[in-house]
Structure formats: structure tokens, C-alpha cells
Amino acid sequence: MKTKGRGNGQKGKSPKKPVKRPALGVPDKATLLAFLNEAKTAIGPREIAIAFGIKGDERRALKAMLRELADEGAIAKTGRKEVASRTVPPEGGMFQIIEIDSQGELMARALGREDELYGPLVRLASMRAQVRHEGPPPGVGDRFIGKTRQTQEGEYEVQNIKRLGRVIERVFGVFMAADVRPGQAGSGGGRLVPADKKQRHDLMILPEHAKGARNGDLVAARLLPHRGYGPKKAEIIEIFGNNENPKAASILAIAAHGIPMGFTAEEEEEAQSAGPAPLGNREDLRHIPFVTIDPDDARDHDDAVYAEALPGGGHKILVAIADVAHYVTPGSALDEGALMRGNSVYFPDRVVPMLPERLSADLCSLMDGVERPCLALEIRIDAGGHKQSHRFVRGLMKSAASLTYTQAQMAIDGMPDAVTAPLLDTVLKPLWAAYRALEKARDQREPLEINSPERKIILSPEGKVLSIGLRDRFDAHRLIEEMMILSNVCAAETLEEKRSPLIYRVHDQPSETKLAALGDFLATVNMKWAKGQPPSPARFNRVLELAAPTEHAEMINEIVLRTQAQAIYDTDNLGHFGLNLRKYAHFTSPIRRYADLIVHRALISALGLGEDGLKKTSPEQLKKVAEAITATERRGMAAEREATDRYVAAFLSERVGATFDARITSVNRFGVFVRLEETGGDGLVPVMRLGSEYFHHDEAGHALIGSETGDRWELGAKVRVRLLEATPVSGGLLFDIVSQPKVGPVPGRRALRGPARGTTPMRKPGGPPRGVTRRKR
Known part of the structure; x- marks a missing residue:
């Protein structure tokens, strides 16, 4: 890829600021490196020779020195001839995002004339505007035109000027050997069947590029230079399983999206050395019969609820959330690893957790009958479900039961079992009474009502798909949702009141372009959308209600869904359009979301609930964290979706x-x-x-x-x-x-x-x- 005027070297151009030389002739290595550092651009031997007055046979000595410096790793080749320093980034040009570091920062390197990476890793400056308005947030593999600057701390950062899209560095798929015979696994060359639906053609794998891959292996390959006609070629660089494995669907998704697997020795050591939290200065909540209500296949329990009636028709709701901040402290190995992962990723056959199992499935999980530290919230609402007051405490609780949605719903519907029967009158019915009040407030608020069913895949112990259907949706689901939404609102309100740093969960209103497209479409089915009026969830709901009895109901539901913006994390409060809330922050799932852990720490610091709260953090640092966890969330969602699609295709392949x-x-x-x-x-x-x-x-x-x-x-x-x-x-x-x-x-x-x-x-x-x-x- 060649781009004019991008600042990383062009033939015939000498560096902008050549260093002063005491004498002409072939320089020593230190002088040559200083020259390249000050040049801040990729240049060739010809430009170097001109700058130093090198002529004749001395040019051979210069080329030999350049080869030695390249072998030593001091300089990088950026094209067929150009070289550049590895220690100083160019002032501008084309860059590519290479990785997310342990602090959640996106790191980029400069690109040379022939797409060769060179120079040091440089931190990407804030791109919040692009995250919000220009599609998905930037991620590893993205290329852009950038301009570098040196910060007050002496570090370099690069500002995005123009986004160029993503480059395919690696292709994932299944290797199919060309010489497979009965009873053999095959060896030598073959072809790579890509796992990406967008890759329409197989890739040729020559014998010298197979690297020992055998028929059916799940592999990652590097695309080789391709000129002219004929099939594209690739070289296998990693083998990570076999297609015969029933769990190949999630293995491929994890590899293709770079989902971090496993934990460092330091993380495991910190997790294993942790123990149960003492009561200490915590509020004793162990006498309260909290219950957790989760899906049948829940792998952790990070929220528990309880409610009781108040005089006058109101309700007191208690929500207890796992106190992950007690175990994952700022700057620890566990903290750095959690930020890098951003969130847990859930597949039909496994979960890739944000935290080691010792924490996620044990010490932080609110299992029944076990004392667990929590950050708890008491909320008082009136008979109409409107919040009257709330307060946060740091406590020690003990869950009375771990229930499933089905189990809790059946109990309320008159079919309790041995676990729910003793809790029906004292715990479950008061919870449902409080939910009915919250439901009234929700109806008045009018959040967006879009039907978006979720698939449920049932696997055998070996990983074979047994059945696929839609997840049931009960009032038990809505009860937990409404209590968690209210808790998230309380967290945002408290931190705003305390003027604390805060990462919001924001959902911007739809763009004008999408609203115009919606209006054009509705006109084709004889429905109106007044373009001059501001959008609101209530307006969308009216459209859905009018469409419900017509043949266009499903179509309009789909179009309204696509009109919406994607929710992100941000330090600027844009409100949550879909929920129709002005203040909203994720607080209720710190076991599986880093955003919630940040909010917990902020509450601990703002309310004086301990010494392990949010450390002094600059607004710019918090913005970077918000961008990073938005990117990891999108990465996880894409991996989950792809794995589900593969399981469905495997299930249907026999039909x-x-x-x-x-x-x-x-x-x-x-x-x-x-x-x-x-x-x-x-x-x-x-x-x-x-x-x-x-x-x-x-x-x-x-x-x-x-x-x-x-x-x-x-x-x-x-x-x-x-x-x-x-x-x-x-x-x-x-x-x-x-x-x-x-x-x-x-x-x-x-x-x-x-x-x-x-x-x-x-x-x-x-x-x-x-x-x-x-x-x-």
C-alpha cells in the first residue's frame, strides 16, 4: 500500500532536520542512530549518503552498517530500501493498532512503504468522538492516518486524523490436507477453509508452509504476498485444535478474536492467597434472607435481592452485589488482567472469565449458605414504584437460596418446590409485590420496547448440540432487571452527587441519518414519522404498537432495532436513550464486567467505605479505560455471536x-x-x-x-x-x-x-x- 505525503519516507526527500556533523564520511553506529532519531522519518541509503557526503566505495561500508543495525534490532526496514529508528516514532503518517496493553491502552506502530511496521509502540490518543459517532470503537488491526506528539511526561502518543479500516493480519480456519488417504491424517500441503463468512475463497497452503498441520486442524495462517492471478497463498503460524472437537466452534471464536485465555502466575497467586472476608467494619447483613435468581446455566452469582413492605404501601428493596473490589485492588496483577480482558465472555460450552475461578466461582460468588462480602444498597420506593431514598453500605451477607428464573416463577405461579416453598410468603411474594410497584414506574417512564429474543443452545457433556430454541422470558427475569436498573441509577446519582469520577453506561439517541431512513421506510407502509420532532422511546413504542396488528409488525420491529445507536462506556453523560434514563452506570455485575468494578471503587472512595477504592485517576485515564472496555465488550459480543452461529450450522448440517x-x-x-x-x-x-x-x-x-x-x-x-x-x-x-x-x-x-x-x-x-x-x- 503506497500513500503520498504520509510522512514515513519518500524517495528524493531528505530529512526535515538533519543533525549537525563535525565531519563528513561514514559515521559510527551511534551517530547514524542519532541521525535517524532526529529525522523522524523513514529514509533510504541514498538520502543518508547525501547527508553525510558519502561517495564511492564508502557506500558499501554504509550499507554493511545498516545491515548490522537491522540485525541488532536497532533499526527497522520500512520498505524495499528505507529504514527508520525503532526508538522514535515518525511525526506523522500511517499507523496500525497492534495491541491493547495491560492498562487498557490501544498501542500503535508506524507503517512503512510496503506495510512494514517500524518504530516504537505509541499510545493512541483519545478517540471518544469516533467511538460515539463513527461506528465501532477502534481495535487491534485498525489502520489510520495519524500525527504524533510528545506529552509532558516525555512519552509519545498518536492522534487519529483519518480512519482507514482494518487489515486482515491472520486468517483462521480448518486445514484440509491435499493427500489424505484412508486411515491417515495427511501431511504436506493443502488448503485453508476460512472460518470468516466474508472470506469466500479457500487459501492454498504449500507443503513448505503447512508447518506440520494435519487434516482437520484448526489453524491460524498468515497471508503471503499475492500478485497476479491464481489462488491466494498463506502460511500456517499456529495450530490450536482439531475440527473433530465438538467444541471447535468456541475454540475458533476465541482464537480469531484474540480473547485472552488463562491467567498469569501472578494473578493465580493473588487469587489463591485470598481468603474469606471478615466482618470487620462491615454492616452485618447475614440475618437478611437474600436470594439469588439467575439463569439455569449461571456460572456465577453476583447479585442477590430481598424486599419487604412498608407502611403506606411502599417497599424497601435490598440489593447485595459481590464485593469484588475487596479482592481486586488497583494496580494488582488481578486488576491489570481484568482490565485487559474487560469482561467475561460466555459461550454455549464454556465461559472465559474476567477473573480466576477462585474468585469468580468461589470467593466473590454469592452462593447460598456461605458468608460473602458485598456492597449493598437499600432503596425505598412508594406504592407507585418511584424511588424515595437510597443508601449504600459495605456488608457481609449470606444468601438463603440460589434460585433459577424458572424455579422462582413456578413458585409464584403456585408450583413451589422443596427449596422455594419455605421462602414463598416471606421472600418471594414481597419481592414480587415490590416488582409490581416498579413495573408501574417503568410504564410511566416508557423505555424502548423492542422484541429481541435470545437463542439457547443445549449441549451434551461431550459438546454435541442436542437442541436449539429461544430462551423463556418470565416475570422473574423482569423483576431482577428492574431491580438492577434501579440500582445502577442509584450508583450514578450517588457518584454525581459526590462529584466522583465516573464511567457511565450511555446509549445515545439515534443519528439523524438513521431517523431519516426510518421515516422513508415507514412512508412505504403508510405510517408517519414526523422528522421535525425529537426522537424518544415513547415515539418508537407508538410506532411498534400501531404496527403490531399489521403484517408489517416484524419488519418494523427489525427496522426500529437497527435505527438505535449502540451503547458504550463513557465519562461524559449522554444518558441512556433506550431505558429513558438521564443517569445510568453499570454497578451490578463486577464479577464479569470491569466497568462495574470501577463504579464499586468509586463508591467506596466517595462514601468512605474503605481504603481499597478508586485511586486518584485523571479524567483522560478514565476515558481511556472507558474506550478500552467498550472495545473488549464488542470483541466478546462478536466472538459469542460467531460461536453460536457455528453451533447452529453444525446442528443443522444433518438436516x-x-x-x-x-x-x-x-x-x-x-x-x-x-x-x-x-x-x-x-x-x-x-x-x-x-x-x-x-x-x-x-x-x-x-x-x-x-x-x-x-x-x-x-x-x-x-x-x-x-x-x-x-x-x-x-x-x-x-x-x-x-x-x-x-x-x-x-x-x-x-x-x-x-x-x-x-x-x-x-x-x-x-x-x-x-x-x-x-x-x-
Whole structure:
């Protein structure tokens, strides 16, 4: 990749500020390094020779010295000839993010003429504006045009000027040996089947690049230089399992997204040396019959609840949260590791925890019958669910029972078991009474009501998929959600009142561009969206309510969901649009989220609850932490989604040829994506499978329209599909639609001559006239 004027060296240019030389001639190594450091740019032997007045045979000596310095690691080659110092970054040019350090900082290095990395690792300056408004936050692999500066502390940082996108450094997938024979695993060369759905073609692996990989191995490979025609080649650099492993789906996702696995010896030592927390100065809460209510497959318990009625119809709610801050102190190995991970990542077959098991599943987990330290919150609400007061304490509690959502719901519905029966009148019914009050306040607040079901994958002990369905949704879920939301509000309010540093959980309102697209779409289904009025959750809810009895309900639900911004962590309070709350911070899950641990520490310091609170932290440092944990959250979500897709594809691979009920979830120029109602699996129906005519892509109407018949395949439509292909390696599903399309008006002749207003025509090379595209079955 070659870019003009990016400040990392161009032929014919001498350095900006050459150092003064006492004499001309071949310099010694120290003088040459000082010259390169002061140049702050990549330059070639010719420019160096000119600067030092080197001529004739002396040039050979210069080249030999440059080779020696490169072998010693003092300088880096940035192109075919250019070199640069490894100790000083260039003043500007192209950079690439290389890693996230132990403090959560994004670190970048400069790029040379031929994409060679050089110079030292440089900290990336704050990019909050891009995190909020320019799509996903920056991450490892991203490239950008940057400008460096030296801070007051003498360190270097680079400011992003223009984001350029992400480069694929490594490709993950399954190695398929070319010479496999019965009873053999294969050896030598073969091909790499990529695990990324976007990688459409296999990569060639020559024998000298296989590095001992055997047929079916899960591998990471480095792309090799590719010029001209023919298949792309790659070199295997890591082998981390075999595709025959039923748990290969999550193994691939963990490797591909760089999810940190395991813990350092220092982290394990700190975790193992920890012990139960004494009562000390804590408030004794052991007499209160707290209960935890979690999913059936919960691996840790970091919140417990209790409620009781108050005179006048109000309620007192107690929420106890695991006191992780007691065990994970600022600057410790556990703290650095937790920041690097950012959060726990959950897969159908495993969890990659933020903290060692000694803490996450033992000392910090609020297991029943065991004393555990907690940061507790007492909230008093009136009969309408409105908060009257709250206070935080640091306590010692003992859970009365660890319940599942199903278990608690069945008890309330009149089917208690041996565990819930003794708790029904004293614990569960008061909790539900408090929830009913909170429900009233929630209805008045009108948060965004979008239906977004979650898939649940059931595995055998060996890791084979037994079944896939949608998770049940009970009032028990909503009870815990409402109490946790209220607790998060209390945490944000308290820290604001104390003027404490704070990382908010913010959800910005939708952008003007997305709102305009929503308005254009609603017009196609005869619904109105007043563009001059500010957006609000209530407005979106009215749209969803009006759409509910119509055939467009699912489609509109999907469009409204896509219109929303993504929630992030930030030190600036933008409020939480979806929840319709002005102040909101994550407080209730410190076992699995670093953001919550920061809020715990801030509360401990602000309220004088101990010496292990938040240390003096600059606003800029806290912003960096917010950006880092936003990036790790996105990384974990992507890995979880990919692993789930692979498990679904593996489950369906034995049902190729079967038909399923589905719904169209996305419409593109190249086809439609559908989601199966039975399993939630997502897959593509290529446009060539939709009919034997030309199809226009109506972007505003989210539909593909047949130019001869007016047949419409539109977002949200229910369809019957046949599974043509399932690829467990990538999680890809390919379908054919066997049901009939919706009949619509035939496009006018203008559409056949050129693009109709609001549509995007497609054309194959050598195909039909512009504006239409032939599709064959």
C-alpha cells in the first residue's frame, strides 16, 4: 500500500532536520542512530549518503552498517530500501493498532512503504468522538492516518486524523490436507477453509508452509504476498485444535478474536492467597434472607435481592452485589488482567472469565449458605414504584437460596418446590409485590420496547448440540432487571452527587441519518414519522404498537432495532436513550464486567467505605479505560455471536434438504437474509434463487422487486425455506425459498431503462441493460 505525503519516507526527500556533523564520511553506529532519531522519518541509503557526503566505495561500508543495525534490532526496514529508528516514532503518517496493553491502552506502530511496521509502540490518543459517532470503537488491526506528539511526561502518543479500516493480519480456519488417504491424517500441503463468512475463497497452503498441520486442524495462517492471478497463498503460524472437537466452534471464536485465555502466575497467586472476608467494619447483613435468581446455566452469582413492605404501601428493596473490589485492588496483577480482558465472555460450552475461578466461582460468588462480602444498597420506593431514598453500605451477607428464573416463577405461579416453598410468603411474594410497584414506574417512564429474543443452545457433556430454541422470558427475569436498573441509577446519582469520577453506561439517541431512513421506510407502509420532532422511546413504542396488528409488525420491529445507536462506556453523560434514563452506570455485575468494578471503587472512595477504592485517576485515564472496555465488550459480543452461529450450522448440517419456517431479516442487492423460527439460525438466500427475472433493490422499501411480475421479497416477510448448505467452520447457512412471494405492482418502463427513484439496480458483466439484472433458478 503506497500513500503520498504520509510522512514515513519518500524517495528524493531528505530529512526535515538533519543533525549537525563535525565531519563528513561514514559515521559510527551511534551517530547514524542519532541521525535517524532526529529525522523522524523513514529514509533510504541514498538520502543518508547525501547527508553525510558519502561517495564511492564508502557506500558499501554504509550499507554493511545498516545491515548490522537491522540485525541488532536497532533499526527497522520500512520498505524495499528505507529504514527508520525503532526508538522514535515518525511525526506523522500511517499507523496500525497492534495491541491493547495491560492498562487498557490501544498501542500503535508506524507503517512503512510496503506495510512494514517500524518504530516504537505509541499510545493512541483519545478517540471518544469516533467511538460515539463513527461506528465501532477502534481495535487491534485498525489502520489510520495519524500525527504524533510528545506529552509532558516525555512519552509519545498518536492522534487519529483519518480512519482507514482494518487489515486482515491472520486468517483462521480448518486445514484440509491435499493427500489424505484412508486411515491417515495427511501431511504436506493443502488448503485453508476460512472460518470468516466474508472470506469466500479457500487459501492454498504449500507443503513448505503447512508447518506440520494435519487434516482437520484448526489453524491460524498468515497471508503471503499475492500478485497476479491464481489462488491466494498463506502460511500456517499456529495450530490450536482439531475440527473433530465438538467444541471447535468456541475454540475458533476465541482464537480469531484474540480473547485472552488463562491467567498469569501472578494473578493465580493473588487469587489463591485470598481468603474469606471478615466482618470487620462491615454492616452485618447475614440475618437478611437474600436470594439469588439467575439463569439455569449461571456460572456465577453476583447479585442477590430481598424486599419487604412498608407502611403506606411502599417497599424497601435490598440489593447485595459481590464485593469484588475487596479482592481486586488497583494496580494488582488481578486488576491489570481484568482490565485487559474487560469482561467475561460466555459461550454455549464454556465461559472465559474476567477473573480466576477462585474468585469468580468461589470467593466473590454469592452462593447460598456461605458468608460473602458485598456492597449493598437499600432503596425505598412508594406504592407507585418511584424511588424515595437510597443508601449504600459495605456488608457481609449470606444468601438463603440460589434460585433459577424458572424455579422462582413456578413458585409464584403456585408450583413451589422443596427449596422455594419455605421462602414463598416471606421472600418471594414481597419481592414480587415490590416488582409490581416498579413495573408501574417503568410504564410511566416508557423505555424502548423492542422484541429481541435470545437463542439457547443445549449441549451434551461431550459438546454435541442436542437442541436449539429461544430462551423463556418470565416475570422473574423482569423483576431482577428492574431491580438492577434501579440500582445502577442509584450508583450514578450517588457518584454525581459526590462529584466522583465516573464511567457511565450511555446509549445515545439515534443519528439523524438513521431517523431519516426510518421515516422513508415507514412512508412505504403508510405510517408517519414526523422528522421535525425529537426522537424518544415513547415515539418508537407508538410506532411498534400501531404496527403490531399489521403484517408489517416484524419488519418494523427489525427496522426500529437497527435505527438505535449502540451503547458504550463513557465519562461524559449522554444518558441512556433506550431505558429513558438521564443517569445510568453499570454497578451490578463486577464479577464479569470491569466497568462495574470501577463504579464499586468509586463508591467506596466517595462514601468512605474503605481504603481499597478508586485511586486518584485523571479524567483522560478514565476515558481511556472507558474506550478500552467498550472495545473488549464488542470483541466478546462478536466472538459469542460467531460461536453460536457455528453451533447452529453444525446442528443443522444433518438436516440439509429439510424445509423450515423463517422470516426475512435483511434485504440486499445480492439476496435476502432469513432467520429460522425454530432455531434462530441466520442464512442467505442468493438473489438467483428468488426467481427467473430481473430484480430491483428498493433500498427505501427494504425489498427486492421483480421487474416483470412485481414479485416482492421484503423485510419481515414470513417465508418457507429449504436448507441447501450448512458450513460449521464459518457458521454459514445457504437457503432456497420454496414459498410464494408477495405480489406487487409491476415496475414502470422507466425502471427498465434506468434506476427508479429510491432503488439500486444491479447488473452482471455482459448482462442485461443498466437498471435490471437477470436472475435464474
